[in-house]
Amino acid sequence: MNLASEAGVATKIHRMADRVRWGHPELARRGIDPCRLAIEGDPGSPEAFSFLVLGDSGTGLHRRDSPQRRVAEQLLAHGADARFLLHTGDVVYQVGSSEQYPDNFIRPYREWIVGGEDWRRLRYDQLVFRVPFLPVLGNHDYYDLPLPLGLLAGLTAPPRRLLRAWLDLDVGWHGSYVGQAWARAFLDGLGAVPEADLEDHLARTRTATVDGARCLLYRPGRFTRLPHRHYTFRWAGVDVFALDSNTFNHPLPAGADDGELQRRRERLDAERSDLLRSLSPLTSDEDARDDRATLAEQIDEQIRDIDKQLASSASARAGRKPPVDEAQLDWVADALIASWRNPAVRGRMLVLHHPPYVTEVSKWDQGQTLAVRAQLRRVLDRVAAALGDLPAGRPLLDLAFSGHAHCLELLDTGDTGHSDAHIPWAICGGSGYSLRRQRPEGPELLEGPPGAQRVVARSRLFLGRSGRGAALRRAYSALRVEVAAGTPLQFTLTPLVAEKAEGRWRHEAFDPILLPSTGPG
DSSP states (O other): OOSOBOOOHHHHHHHHHHHTTTTOHHHHHTTEEEEEEEETTOOOSOOOEEEEEEOSOOOOSOSSSOHHHHHHHHHHHHOTTEEEEEEOSOOSTTTOOGGGHIIIIITTTGGGBTTGGGGGGOOGGGOOBSSOEEEOOOHHHHOBOOHHHHHHHHHTHHHHHHTTTTOOOSOOSSOOTTTHHHHHHHBOOGGGSOHHHHHHHHHHHOOEEETTEEEEEEBTTTBOOBSSSSEEEEETTEEEEEOOGGGSOOOOOOGGGHHHHHHHHHHHHHHHHHHHHHSOSOOOOHHHHHHHHHHHHHHHHHHHHHHHHHHHHHHHHTTOOOOOOHHHHHHHHHHHHHHHTOTTOOEEEEEOSSOSSOOBTTTTTOHHHHHHHHHHHHHHHHHHHHHTTTTTTSOSOSEEEEOSSSSEEEEEEOOOSSTTTTOEEEEEOOSSSOOOOBOTTOSEEEESSTTSOEEEEEEEEEESEEOOGGGOEEEEEEEEEEEOSSSSOEEEEEEEEEEEETTEEEEEOOOOEEEEOOTTO
16 A cells, blocks of 8 residues: 555645635735745845755654754754755655654754744744745645555554654654645645735735735745745846646656556566565664665655556546646746846746656656656747747756755756756755665666667766665765856855765765856857
């Protein structure tokens, strides 16, 4: 049995829309941009600044010595001048439950939260951040427990709490309720505001104006809420676009590969059964539990991805298209076009959970990875067509961030044949949960039919799980990004790494990596 169930795309969109009163006439009447965020203190000029990136962090498996906390300490050591933190999703494992927020989120990041010195008293739905903490939704933030497993988890909760040093599934007794916990932790939940109070609430919170539209004002230390599950903000002349990739990652139909997919699924089922039979349920070795969780989750993810591909094929045979959040994709296309045409903007960055390019062993060829690649290409091709020669040799995005793959990877797209060419990607998904290896096929990603394949992306750095046995190394990570003043954007990326090897922790120092955004030339 999978530890998680997942709602469909339409359900995710509808539930999140209800939580922010999407389309409410009062927003339009007041000229409010429902997806725009303004952060108090934005200098509004093209000055230098730095920020931090982390992702796939929210684990509760490690009780004695938390990798997540080790990475959080690295962030603190490098975060004195950070203007904001981007989180690439999977804030809480395994199923995004509200009861997991105290241990899996609030406790490890307590220094970033007002009142964090007494973190046990903080409520997950009333958090105020000292420095802007800006997440996107990961798949685990949307997950729920299947009903039988939820009932079992509730009945066994007391003994599991007593035995959690030996046996811990990292689940509570319920799931996220289709992202409800994430929404209550981070969104300005207009759906919970009584109709009679809505006008006053909007007057108090939508006090900023950006590009002629009113929008939500994020005030560090006082009011730190996001406007919607996908949103944009600007800092020092740089536009950042945050997307919810969970609603446009549905795999495309597998077509003639259905038979091979089904056989692969059967092999994975057998592998999972062998794993469950061979492993003792009781162990006090956290590394052994981490290894078990890594392999079990990797198999479950692969099975879930295959099931989605097979479902897409069945829908295609019935004449139905895969579900896609066209409204969100239209929004980001229009927002990118407007950003490029705005002389006040000197650069653009993107953050979303699912990577379109990655060389991590379990994600590089998943149906969801390829679907996100196809959807982003469609968006960026539309943007390029609208702009004509406006980018003048620069990529449409100066830098992009993803998570989902449990590693830190820096790669560059090449000549893809689409408008996602020459974009640098940072995969930041190794900030605390089980790490993965790089695929044995190596750092180059190919596309095209056999005999006519071309390189579309190339990895320049990969940190995750490496070595075996006594030589096993686990490199948990985050990223510091420095943005230089002026145009075009110049970045300095510094990996922040806490590595565990031979039972010992060390903070590995990496040389800064320069990213001149000069495009293909």
